[in-house]
Protein backbone atom coordinates (compact mmCIF):
# COMPACT_ATOMS: atom_id res chain seq x y z
CA UNK A 1 0.00 0.00 0.00
CA UNK A 2 1.44 3.32 -1.04
CA UNK A 3 -0.49 5.22 1.59
CA UNK A 4 2.38 7.30 2.86
CA UNK A 5 3.75 8.66 -0.33
CA UNK A 6 2.62 11.89 -1.84
CA UNK A 7 0.25 10.09 -4.23
CA UNK A 8 -2.30 9.49 -1.50
CA UNK A 9 -2.24 13.14 -0.61
CA UNK A 10 -3.07 13.94 -4.19
CA UNK A 11 -6.07 11.65 -4.35
CA UNK A 12 -7.39 12.44 -0.91
CA UNK A 13 -7.29 16.20 -1.28
CA UNK A 14 -10.20 16.43 -3.71
CA UNK A 15 -12.31 13.98 -1.67
CA UNK A 16 -15.27 16.33 -1.31
CA UNK A 17 -15.05 17.41 -4.91
CA UNK A 18 -14.86 13.76 -5.91
CA UNK A 19 -17.98 12.83 -3.99
CA UNK A 20 -19.81 15.57 -5.81
CA UNK A 21 -18.35 14.38 -9.11
CA UNK A 22 -19.41 10.82 -8.36
CA UNK A 23 -22.98 11.97 -7.73
CA UNK A 24 -22.96 13.82 -11.04
CA UNK A 25 -21.68 10.75 -12.87
CA UNK A 26 -24.37 8.48 -11.38
CA UNK A 27 -27.18 10.89 -12.20
CA UNK A 28 -25.80 11.46 -15.71
CA UNK A 29 -25.71 7.68 -16.19
CA UNK A 30 -29.40 7.50 -15.33
CA UNK A 31 -30.52 10.61 -17.21
CA UNK A 32 -28.89 9.52 -20.47
CA UNK A 33 -29.97 5.89 -20.41
CA UNK A 34 -26.78 4.17 -19.29
CA UNK A 35 -27.81 2.64 -15.95
CA UNK A 36 -31.12 2.31 -14.07
CA UNK A 37 -31.78 0.87 -10.61
CA UNK A 38 -33.26 -2.62 -10.95
CA UNK A 39 -37.07 -2.83 -10.55
CA UNK A 40 -37.16 0.92 -9.98
CA UNK A 41 -40.96 1.19 -9.99
CA UNK A 42 -40.84 -1.00 -6.85
CA UNK A 43 -38.19 1.30 -5.31
CA UNK A 44 -35.25 -0.69 -6.64
CA UNK A 45 -33.35 -3.73 -5.40
CA UNK A 46 -30.25 -3.02 -3.38
CA UNK A 47 -26.99 -3.24 -5.40
CA UNK A 48 -28.70 -4.59 -8.50
CA UNK A 49 -28.77 -2.47 -11.67
CA UNK A 50 -30.12 -2.57 -15.21
CA UNK A 51 -28.37 -1.21 -18.26
CA UNK A 52 -30.34 1.18 -20.47
CA UNK A 53 -30.12 1.76 -24.23
CA UNK A 54 -26.73 3.56 -24.18
CA UNK A 55 -25.43 1.41 -21.32
CA UNK A 56 -26.17 -1.83 -23.16
CA UNK A 57 -24.20 -0.62 -26.17
CA UNK A 58 -21.25 0.51 -24.06
CA UNK A 59 -21.24 -2.69 -22.02
CA UNK A 60 -21.32 -4.86 -25.14
CA UNK A 61 -18.47 -2.84 -26.65
CA UNK A 62 -16.37 -3.32 -23.50
CA UNK A 63 -16.97 -7.08 -23.62
CA UNK A 64 -16.20 -7.15 -27.34
CA UNK A 65 -12.94 -5.22 -26.83
CA UNK A 66 -11.83 -7.66 -24.15
CA UNK A 67 -12.94 -10.74 -26.07
CA UNK A 68 -11.17 -9.71 -29.26
CA UNK A 69 -7.99 -8.75 -27.39
CA UNK A 70 -7.94 -12.08 -25.55
CA UNK A 71 -9.43 -14.66 -27.93
CA UNK A 72 -9.18 -13.21 -31.44
CA UNK A 73 -5.67 -11.81 -31.05
CA UNK A 74 -4.19 -14.76 -29.15
CA UNK A 75 -3.98 -17.95 -31.18
CA UNK A 76 -3.61 -19.98 -28.00
CA UNK A 77 -6.73 -18.72 -26.19
CA UNK A 78 -10.15 -20.24 -26.83
CA UNK A 79 -13.58 -19.26 -25.55
CA UNK A 80 -16.18 -20.91 -23.34
CA UNK A 81 -19.69 -20.13 -22.16
CA UNK A 82 -20.47 -22.34 -19.16
CA UNK A 83 -23.77 -22.44 -17.30
CA UNK A 84 -24.38 -20.29 -14.24
CA UNK A 85 -25.77 -23.28 -12.32
CA UNK A 86 -23.19 -25.93 -11.54
CA UNK A 87 -22.99 -29.12 -9.52
CA UNK A 88 -22.83 -28.14 -5.81
CA UNK A 89 -19.68 -30.22 -5.32
CA UNK A 90 -17.85 -27.77 -7.60
CA UNK A 91 -18.09 -25.17 -4.82
CA UNK A 92 -16.92 -27.61 -2.18
CA UNK A 93 -13.83 -28.40 -4.30
CA UNK A 94 -13.13 -24.74 -5.07
CA UNK A 95 -13.25 -23.83 -1.38
CA UNK A 96 -16.23 -21.50 -1.73
CA UNK A 97 -18.55 -23.50 0.55
CA UNK A 98 -16.05 -23.42 3.42
CA UNK A 99 -14.15 -20.20 2.88
CA UNK A 100 -16.02 -17.70 0.70
CA UNK A 101 -17.29 -15.50 3.47
CA UNK A 102 -16.97 -12.03 4.93
CA UNK A 103 -16.98 -11.11 8.64
CA UNK A 104 -20.37 -9.67 9.55
CA UNK A 105 -21.33 -7.55 12.56
CA UNK A 106 -24.72 -6.15 13.61
CA UNK A 107 -25.42 -3.05 15.60
CA UNK A 108 -27.93 -3.98 18.30
CA UNK A 109 -29.45 -0.50 18.47
CA UNK A 110 -29.71 0.54 14.83
CA UNK A 111 -30.20 -3.08 13.62
CA UNK A 112 -27.84 -2.18 10.77
CA UNK A 113 -25.50 -4.81 9.40
CA UNK A 114 -21.86 -4.13 8.47
CA UNK A 115 -18.74 -5.86 7.26
CA UNK A 116 -16.53 -5.86 10.36
CA UNK A 117 -13.30 -5.46 8.36
CA UNK A 118 -14.87 -2.57 6.44
CA UNK A 119 -15.63 -0.71 9.68
CA UNK A 120 -11.95 -0.94 10.58
CA UNK A 121 -10.92 0.05 7.03
CA UNK A 122 -13.20 3.10 7.28
CA UNK A 123 -11.51 4.08 10.55
CA UNK A 124 -8.13 3.77 8.81
CA UNK A 125 -9.44 5.96 5.97
CA UNK A 126 -10.41 8.62 8.53
CA UNK A 127 -6.83 8.77 9.86
CA UNK A 128 -5.53 8.90 6.30
CA UNK A 129 -7.87 11.80 5.62
CA UNK A 130 -6.46 13.55 8.69
CA UNK A 131 -2.92 13.05 7.35
CA UNK A 132 -4.11 14.53 4.11
CA UNK A 133 -5.67 17.51 5.86
CA UNK A 134 -2.40 18.21 7.68
CA UNK A 135 -0.52 18.09 4.37
CA UNK A 136 -3.01 20.46 2.81
CA UNK A 137 -2.71 22.92 5.68
CA UNK A 138 1.10 22.81 5.57
CA UNK A 139 1.12 23.28 1.80
CA UNK A 140 -0.94 26.43 2.26
CA UNK A 141 1.33 27.68 5.05
CA UNK A 142 4.71 27.04 3.37
CA UNK A 143 3.77 27.70 -0.26
CA UNK A 144 6.48 26.88 -2.82
CA UNK A 145 8.98 25.90 -0.12
CA UNK A 146 6.76 22.97 0.94
CA UNK A 147 8.42 19.57 0.75
CA UNK A 148 5.63 16.97 1.23
CA UNK A 149 7.95 14.00 1.67
CA UNK A 150 9.96 15.73 4.43
CA UNK A 151 6.78 16.92 6.10
CA UNK A 152 5.28 13.44 6.09
CA UNK A 153 8.42 12.09 7.74
CA UNK A 154 8.88 14.80 10.36
CA UNK A 155 5.51 16.07 11.59
CA UNK A 156 4.80 14.50 15.04
CA UNK A 157 1.05 14.59 14.46
CA UNK A 158 1.41 12.75 11.19
CA UNK A 159 3.73 10.23 12.84
CA UNK A 160 0.97 9.53 15.36
CA UNK A 161 -1.63 8.89 12.65
CA UNK A 162 0.84 6.80 10.65
CA UNK A 163 1.48 4.58 13.63
CA UNK A 164 -2.24 4.14 14.21
CA UNK A 165 -2.78 3.24 10.57
CA UNK A 166 0.14 0.80 10.49
CA UNK A 167 -0.67 -0.90 13.77
CA UNK A 168 -4.39 -1.20 13.00
CA UNK A 169 -3.78 -2.53 9.53
CA UNK A 170 -1.33 -5.10 10.91
CA UNK A 171 -3.85 -6.31 13.49
CA UNK A 172 -6.67 -6.36 10.96
CA UNK A 173 -4.64 -8.41 8.47
CA UNK A 174 -3.53 -10.85 11.17
CA UNK A 175 -7.09 -11.34 12.41
CA UNK A 176 -8.40 -11.89 8.86
CA UNK A 177 -5.59 -14.28 7.91
CA UNK A 178 -6.14 -16.35 11.07
CA UNK A 179 -9.93 -16.17 10.74
CA UNK A 180 -9.83 -14.80 14.29
CA UNK A 181 -13.26 -13.19 14.69
CA UNK A 182 -12.76 -12.43 18.38
CA UNK A 183 -9.65 -10.33 17.68
CA UNK A 184 -11.58 -8.48 15.01
CA UNK A 185 -14.35 -7.67 17.48
CA UNK A 186 -11.74 -6.62 20.10
CA UNK A 187 -10.21 -4.26 17.55
CA UNK A 188 -13.60 -2.64 16.88
CA UNK A 189 -14.21 -2.23 20.62
CA UNK A 190 -10.72 -0.88 21.36
CA UNK A 191 -10.90 1.66 18.55
CA UNK A 192 -14.34 2.65 19.85
CA UNK A 193 -15.77 2.42 16.37
CA UNK A 194 -19.35 3.65 16.29
CA UNK A 195 -22.19 2.77 13.94
CA UNK A 196 -21.94 5.43 11.19
CA UNK A 197 -25.75 5.72 11.15
CA UNK A 198 -26.72 5.80 14.85
CA UNK A 199 -23.41 6.52 16.61
CA UNK A 200 -24.05 3.47 18.84
CA UNK A 201 -21.18 1.20 19.98
CA UNK A 202 -23.50 -1.62 20.97
CA UNK A 203 -22.19 -4.37 18.67
CA UNK A 204 -22.91 -8.10 18.38
CA UNK A 205 -20.05 -10.58 18.05
CA UNK A 206 -18.52 -10.94 14.60
CA UNK A 207 -19.66 -13.97 12.61
CA UNK A 208 -18.84 -15.31 9.17
CA UNK A 209 -21.35 -14.82 6.38
CA UNK A 210 -21.10 -16.92 3.21
CA UNK A 211 -21.51 -14.75 0.11
CA UNK A 212 -22.96 -17.41 -2.18
CA UNK A 213 -26.63 -17.21 -3.14
CA UNK A 214 -28.26 -20.59 -2.91
CA UNK A 215 -31.37 -21.96 -4.54
CA UNK A 216 -33.04 -25.32 -5.15
CA UNK A 217 -32.82 -27.52 -8.18
CA UNK A 218 -36.14 -29.00 -9.34
CA UNK A 219 -39.03 -29.85 -7.06
CA UNK A 220 -37.08 -31.86 -4.47
CA UNK A 221 -36.92 -30.09 -1.13
CA UNK A 222 -34.23 -32.05 0.72
CA UNK A 223 -30.78 -30.62 1.36
CA UNK A 224 -29.19 -32.51 -1.54
CA UNK A 225 -31.07 -30.32 -4.03
CA UNK A 226 -29.39 -27.14 -2.80
CA UNK A 227 -27.31 -25.46 -5.50
CA UNK A 228 -25.58 -22.10 -5.85
CA UNK A 229 -25.53 -19.23 -8.28
CA UNK A 230 -21.87 -19.13 -9.32
CA UNK A 231 -19.85 -16.51 -7.41
CA UNK A 232 -17.16 -16.48 -10.15
CA UNK A 233 -17.01 -17.74 -13.72
CA UNK A 234 -13.58 -19.35 -13.26
CA UNK A 235 -14.83 -22.73 -12.03
CA UNK A 236 -16.79 -23.30 -15.25
CA UNK A 237 -13.43 -23.18 -17.02
CA UNK A 238 -11.68 -25.62 -14.66
CA UNK A 239 -14.42 -28.25 -14.83
CA UNK A 240 -14.36 -28.07 -18.65
CA UNK A 241 -10.58 -28.46 -18.85
CA UNK A 242 -10.72 -31.96 -20.37
CA UNK A 243 -13.55 -31.08 -22.77
CA UNK A 244 -11.66 -28.13 -24.21
CA UNK A 245 -8.42 -30.07 -24.38
CA UNK A 246 -10.09 -32.88 -26.33
CA UNK A 247 -12.07 -30.70 -28.72
CA UNK A 248 -9.65 -27.90 -29.63
CA UNK A 249 -6.08 -28.14 -30.82
CA UNK A 250 -4.61 -26.19 -27.95
CA UNK A 251 -1.17 -26.98 -26.56
CA UNK A 252 0.33 -25.73 -23.34
CA UNK A 253 0.67 -22.84 -22.72
CA UNK A 254 -2.95 -22.04 -23.59
CA UNK A 255 -5.88 -20.12 -22.18
CA UNK A 256 -9.65 -20.46 -21.85
CA UNK A 257 -11.62 -17.21 -21.72
CA UNK A 258 -15.14 -16.63 -20.57
CA UNK A 259 -17.55 -13.73 -20.03
CA UNK A 260 -20.55 -14.26 -17.82
CA UNK A 261 -22.68 -13.37 -14.84
CA UNK A 262 -21.59 -13.98 -11.26
CA UNK A 263 -23.53 -13.45 -8.03
CA UNK A 264 -22.39 -12.50 -4.56
CA UNK A 265 -24.62 -11.67 -1.63
CA UNK A 266 -22.38 -8.78 -0.57
CA UNK A 267 -23.03 -7.67 3.03
CA UNK A 268 -22.56 -4.03 2.22
CA UNK A 269 -22.87 -3.09 -1.41
CA UNK A 270 -21.87 0.49 -2.02
CA UNK A 271 -20.61 2.83 -4.64
CA UNK A 272 -23.11 2.28 -7.42
CA UNK A 273 -21.98 -0.45 -9.82
CA UNK A 274 -18.60 -0.87 -8.11
CA UNK A 275 -19.87 -3.59 -5.77
CA UNK A 276 -23.00 -5.35 -6.98
CA UNK A 277 -24.86 -8.49 -6.01
CA UNK A 278 -25.33 -9.54 -9.63
CA UNK A 279 -22.46 -8.62 -11.92
CA UNK A 280 -20.50 -9.82 -14.88
CA UNK A 281 -16.92 -11.05 -15.09
CA UNK A 282 -14.43 -11.43 -17.94
CA UNK A 283 -12.04 -14.14 -16.86
CA UNK A 284 -9.24 -16.05 -18.52
CA UNK A 285 -7.39 -19.04 -17.10
CA UNK A 286 -3.99 -19.58 -18.70
CA UNK A 287 -2.60 -23.10 -18.27
CA UNK A 288 1.18 -23.39 -18.10
CA UNK A 289 3.90 -25.94 -17.38
CA UNK A 290 4.76 -26.00 -13.63
CA UNK A 291 7.91 -23.98 -13.09
CA UNK A 292 7.05 -21.40 -15.78
CA UNK A 293 4.27 -19.68 -13.80
CA UNK A 294 6.43 -16.75 -12.67
CA UNK A 295 7.30 -15.69 -16.21
CA UNK A 296 3.68 -16.06 -17.37
CA UNK A 297 2.46 -14.09 -14.37
CA UNK A 298 4.82 -11.26 -15.38
CA UNK A 299 3.65 -11.56 -19.00
CA UNK A 300 -0.05 -11.25 -18.13
CA UNK A 301 0.54 -8.37 -15.74
CA UNK A 302 2.13 -6.41 -18.54
CA UNK A 303 -0.33 -7.56 -21.20
CA UNK A 304 -3.39 -6.62 -19.17
CA UNK A 305 -1.99 -3.22 -18.28
CA UNK A 306 -1.26 -2.70 -22.00
CA UNK A 307 -4.93 -3.44 -22.74
CA UNK A 308 -6.08 -0.80 -20.25
CA UNK A 309 -3.61 1.80 -21.50
CA UNK A 310 -4.62 1.16 -25.12
CA UNK A 311 -7.84 3.05 -24.39
CA UNK A 312 -5.89 6.26 -24.08
CA UNK A 313 -6.95 7.46 -20.61
CA UNK A 314 -4.31 9.15 -18.46
CA UNK A 315 -1.80 6.42 -17.37
CA UNK A 316 -1.70 7.96 -13.88
CA UNK A 317 -5.22 6.56 -13.36
CA UNK A 318 -3.80 3.04 -13.13
CA UNK A 319 -1.41 1.33 -10.74
CA UNK A 320 -0.47 -2.18 -9.67
CA UNK A 321 -1.08 -3.29 -6.12
CA UNK A 322 0.88 -6.46 -5.40
CA UNK A 323 -0.70 -8.58 -2.68
CA UNK A 324 1.41 -9.26 0.36
CA UNK A 325 -1.14 -11.58 1.89
CA UNK A 326 -2.02 -14.36 -0.53
CA UNK A 327 -5.04 -16.63 -0.73
CA UNK A 328 -4.21 -20.22 0.23
CA UNK A 329 -4.15 -21.34 -3.44
CA UNK A 330 -2.06 -18.45 -4.84
CA UNK A 331 1.70 -17.99 -5.07
CA UNK A 332 1.46 -14.45 -6.48
CA UNK A 333 -1.33 -11.93 -6.96
CA UNK A 334 -1.66 -8.36 -8.07
CA UNK A 335 -4.53 -5.95 -8.67
CA UNK A 336 -4.71 -3.40 -11.41
CA UNK A 337 -6.18 -0.51 -9.46
CA UNK A 338 -8.03 2.36 -11.07
CA UNK A 339 -8.47 5.85 -9.68
CA UNK A 340 -12.26 5.98 -9.31
CA UNK A 341 -13.79 9.24 -8.02
CA UNK A 342 -13.68 7.64 -4.54
CA UNK A 343 -10.00 6.71 -4.79
CA UNK A 344 -7.79 3.92 -6.15
CA UNK A 345 -9.66 0.60 -6.03
CA UNK A 346 -9.31 -2.84 -7.58
CA UNK A 347 -10.41 -3.01 -11.19
CA UNK A 348 -8.83 -6.30 -12.21
CA UNK A 349 -7.09 -9.17 -10.44
CA UNK A 350 -4.20 -11.20 -11.84
CA UNK A 351 -3.52 -14.34 -9.85
CA UNK A 352 -1.03 -17.14 -10.04
CA UNK A 353 -3.32 -19.93 -8.79
CA UNK A 354 -0.81 -22.80 -8.86
CA UNK A 355 -2.45 -26.18 -9.60
CA UNK A 356 -4.90 -25.72 -6.73
CA UNK A 357 -8.18 -25.76 -8.67
CA UNK A 358 -7.47 -28.60 -11.10
CA UNK A 359 -5.91 -30.71 -8.32
CA UNK A 360 -8.85 -30.14 -6.01
CA UNK A 361 -11.37 -30.99 -8.76
CA UNK A 362 -9.36 -34.14 -9.48
CA UNK A 363 -9.65 -35.14 -5.84
CA UNK A 364 -13.34 -34.32 -5.51
CA UNK A 365 -14.51 -35.71 -8.87
CA UNK A 366 -12.16 -38.67 -9.15
CA UNK A 367 -11.48 -37.66 -12.80
CA UNK A 368 -7.94 -36.98 -14.03
CA UNK A 369 -7.40 -33.38 -15.07
CA UNK A 370 -3.94 -33.62 -16.59
CA UNK A 371 -2.01 -32.53 -19.63
CA UNK A 372 0.17 -34.94 -21.57
CA UNK A 373 3.13 -33.01 -22.92
CA UNK A 374 4.28 -34.72 -26.14
CA UNK A 375 7.64 -32.92 -26.01
CA UNK A 376 8.68 -34.01 -22.53
CA UNK A 377 6.43 -37.13 -22.54
CA UNK A 378 5.23 -36.17 -19.11
CA UNK A 379 1.74 -35.95 -17.76
CA UNK A 380 1.09 -33.23 -15.22
CA UNK A 381 -1.52 -30.93 -13.67
CA UNK A 382 -0.87 -27.52 -15.24
CA UNK A 383 -0.35 -24.38 -13.21
CA UNK A 384 -2.73 -21.50 -13.86
CA UNK A 385 -2.43 -17.76 -14.28
CA UNK A 386 -5.82 -16.07 -14.03
CA UNK A 387 -6.84 -12.64 -15.27
CA UNK A 388 -10.20 -11.53 -13.88
CA UNK A 389 -11.99 -8.24 -14.46
CA UNK A 390 -15.53 -7.11 -13.69
CA UNK A 391 -17.41 -5.80 -16.73
CA UNK A 392 -19.45 -3.42 -14.57
CA UNK A 393 -16.38 -2.13 -12.76
CA UNK A 394 -14.72 -1.53 -16.11
CA UNK A 395 -17.88 0.27 -17.22
CA UNK A 396 -17.65 2.52 -14.15
CA UNK A 397 -13.96 3.17 -14.82
CA UNK A 398 -14.74 4.21 -18.41
CA UNK A 399 -17.65 6.39 -17.30
CA UNK A 400 -15.63 8.09 -14.53
CA UNK A 401 -12.61 8.79 -16.70
CA UNK A 402 -14.77 10.03 -19.58
CA UNK A 403 -17.08 12.39 -17.72
CA UNK A 404 -15.94 15.96 -18.41
CA UNK A 405 -17.49 19.35 -17.77
CA UNK A 406 -16.22 22.13 -19.99
CA UNK A 407 -16.78 25.84 -20.32
CA UNK A 408 -16.69 26.81 -23.96
CA UNK A 409 -15.29 29.99 -25.47
CA UNK A 410 -18.75 31.60 -25.59
CA UNK A 411 -19.13 30.97 -21.85
CA UNK A 412 -21.63 28.11 -22.27
CA UNK A 413 -21.16 24.78 -20.50
CA UNK A 414 -21.06 21.31 -21.96
CA UNK A 415 -20.99 17.88 -20.38
CA UNK A 416 -19.14 15.50 -22.62
CA UNK A 417 -18.37 11.82 -22.19
CA UNK A 418 -14.92 11.39 -23.73
CA UNK A 419 -15.44 7.64 -24.11
CA UNK A 420 -12.72 6.05 -26.27
CA UNK A 421 -14.26 5.96 -29.75
CA UNK A 422 -13.79 2.18 -30.01
CA UNK A 423 -16.08 1.73 -26.97
CA UNK A 424 -18.56 4.57 -27.58
CA UNK A 425 -22.22 3.44 -27.67
CA UNK A 426 -22.99 5.38 -30.84
CA UNK A 427 -20.08 5.92 -33.22
CA UNK A 428 -21.49 8.52 -35.52
CA UNK A 429 -24.44 10.92 -35.60
CA UNK A 430 -25.72 12.19 -38.93
CA UNK A 431 -27.28 15.63 -38.74
CA UNK A 432 -28.78 17.84 -41.46
CA UNK A 433 -27.86 21.45 -40.67
CA UNK A 434 -31.43 22.54 -41.38
CA UNK A 435 -34.69 20.68 -41.70
CA UNK A 436 -35.25 21.98 -45.25
CA UNK A 437 -33.64 22.58 -48.64
CA UNK A 438 -33.25 18.84 -49.29
CA UNK A 439 -30.62 18.48 -46.50
CA UNK A 440 -32.59 15.89 -44.47
CA UNK A 441 -32.92 13.64 -47.52
CA UNK A 442 -29.17 13.63 -48.14
CA UNK A 443 -28.48 13.06 -44.42
CA UNK A 444 -30.94 10.15 -44.33
CA UNK A 445 -29.19 8.51 -47.28
CA UNK A 446 -25.84 8.83 -45.52
CA UNK A 447 -27.28 7.41 -42.29
CA UNK A 448 -28.89 4.50 -44.17
CA UNK A 449 -25.50 3.65 -45.66
CA UNK A 450 -23.40 4.06 -42.48
CA UNK A 451 -25.71 2.03 -40.24
CA UNK A 452 -24.57 -1.20 -41.94
CA UNK A 453 -21.09 -0.71 -40.56
CA UNK A 454 -21.47 1.40 -37.42
CA UNK A 455 -23.92 2.10 -34.64
CA UNK A 456 -25.21 5.37 -36.05
CA UNK A 457 -27.86 7.94 -35.05
CA UNK A 458 -29.94 10.32 -37.15
CA UNK A 459 -31.17 13.57 -35.58
CA UNK A 460 -32.84 16.55 -37.19
CA UNK A 461 -34.69 18.00 -34.18
CA UNK A 462 -33.59 21.34 -32.60
CA UNK A 463 -30.76 23.70 -33.46
CA UNK A 464 -27.46 22.09 -34.48
CA UNK A 465 -25.73 23.25 -31.26
CA UNK A 466 -28.25 21.43 -29.10
CA UNK A 467 -27.91 18.31 -31.20
CA UNK A 468 -24.13 18.37 -30.77
CA UNK A 469 -24.62 18.69 -26.98
CA UNK A 470 -26.97 15.68 -26.97
CA UNK A 471 -24.38 13.56 -28.75
CA UNK A 472 -21.59 14.88 -26.48
CA UNK A 473 -23.60 13.78 -23.44
CA UNK A 474 -23.72 10.17 -24.63
CA UNK A 475 -20.16 10.21 -25.92
CA UNK A 476 -20.69 9.98 -29.71
CA UNK A 477 -17.18 10.60 -31.06
CA UNK A 478 -18.12 11.83 -34.55
CA UNK A 479 -20.93 13.99 -35.90
CA UNK A 480 -21.44 14.28 -39.63
CA UNK A 481 -23.26 17.43 -40.71
CA UNK A 482 -24.90 17.91 -44.08
CA UNK A 483 -25.00 21.58 -45.11
CA UNK A 484 -25.60 23.61 -48.25
CA UNK A 485 -22.05 23.01 -49.48
CA UNK A 486 -22.84 19.29 -49.51
CA UNK A 487 -25.29 19.96 -52.35
CA UNK A 488 -22.58 21.77 -54.30
CA UNK A 489 -19.53 19.55 -53.87
CA UNK A 490 -20.69 16.31 -52.19
CA UNK A 491 -18.69 16.91 -48.99
CA UNK A 492 -19.89 16.88 -45.38
CA UNK A 493 -18.29 18.13 -42.16
CA UNK A 494 -17.04 15.67 -39.56
CA UNK A 495 -16.94 17.10 -36.04
CA UNK A 496 -14.63 15.58 -33.46
CA UNK A 497 -16.39 15.31 -30.07
CA UNK A 498 -13.32 16.10 -27.93
CA UNK A 499 -11.68 18.94 -29.85
CA UNK A 500 -14.91 20.09 -31.54
CA UNK A 501 -12.71 20.67 -34.63
CA UNK A 502 -14.40 20.07 -37.96
CA UNK A 503 -13.04 18.99 -41.32
CA UNK A 504 -14.69 18.27 -44.64
CA UNK A 505 -14.68 14.91 -46.28
CA UNK A 506 -16.30 13.53 -49.45
CA UNK A 507 -19.42 11.43 -48.72
CA UNK A 508 -17.87 8.40 -50.50
CA UNK A 509 -14.82 8.59 -48.20
CA UNK A 510 -16.79 8.82 -44.93
CA UNK A 511 -17.01 5.09 -44.33
CA UNK A 512 -13.29 4.45 -44.85
CA UNK A 513 -12.41 7.46 -42.71
CA UNK A 514 -14.53 6.16 -39.81
CA UNK A 515 -13.39 2.57 -40.29
CA UNK A 516 -9.77 3.63 -39.93
CA UNK A 517 -10.50 5.60 -36.76
CA UNK A 518 -12.46 2.76 -35.17
CA UNK A 519 -10.40 -0.20 -36.33
CA UNK A 520 -9.25 -2.54 -33.58
CA UNK A 521 -5.67 -2.30 -34.84
CA UNK A 522 -5.75 1.48 -34.43
CA UNK A 523 -6.45 0.92 -30.73
CA UNK A 524 -4.75 -2.31 -29.77
CA UNK A 525 -1.83 -2.25 -32.20
CA UNK A 526 -0.18 -5.52 -33.05
CA UNK A 527 -0.51 -8.20 -30.38
CA UNK A 528 2.69 -9.40 -28.76
Ligand code: GAP
Pocket residue numbers: 231232233234264266273274275276277279280281283346347348349386388389390391392393394
Ligand atom coordinates in the same frame (compact mmCIF):
# COMPACT_ATOMS: atom_id res chain seq x y z
N1 GAP B 1 -11.95 -15.70 -10.17
C1 GAP B 1 -11.30 -14.73 -9.36
C2 GAP B 1 -12.20 -13.74 -8.80
O1 GAP B 1 -13.41 -13.83 -8.91
P1 GAP B 1 -12.23 -11.49 -7.47
O2 GAP B 1 -11.09 -10.57 -7.11
O3 GAP B 1 -13.12 -11.94 -6.39
O4 GAP B 1 -11.55 -12.74 -8.19
C3 GAP B 1 -12.50 -10.47 -9.85
O5 GAP B 1 -13.09 -10.81 -8.62
C4 GAP B 1 -13.06 -9.16 -10.37
O6 GAP B 1 -14.49 -9.21 -10.41
C5 GAP B 1 -12.75 -7.93 -9.48
O7 GAP B 1 -11.49 -7.40 -9.80
C6 GAP B 1 -13.88 -6.99 -9.85
O8 GAP B 1 -13.57 -6.29 -11.04
C7 GAP B 1 -15.05 -7.93 -10.12
N2 GAP B 1 -15.94 -8.04 -8.96
C8 GAP B 1 -15.80 -8.82 -7.87
N3 GAP B 1 -16.83 -8.67 -7.02
C9 GAP B 1 -17.64 -7.76 -7.57
C10 GAP B 1 -18.88 -7.16 -7.19
N4 GAP B 1 -19.50 -7.52 -6.06
N5 GAP B 1 -19.46 -6.25 -8.02
C11 GAP B 1 -18.85 -5.91 -9.17
N6 GAP B 1 -17.69 -6.43 -9.59
C12 GAP B 1 -17.09 -7.34 -8.81
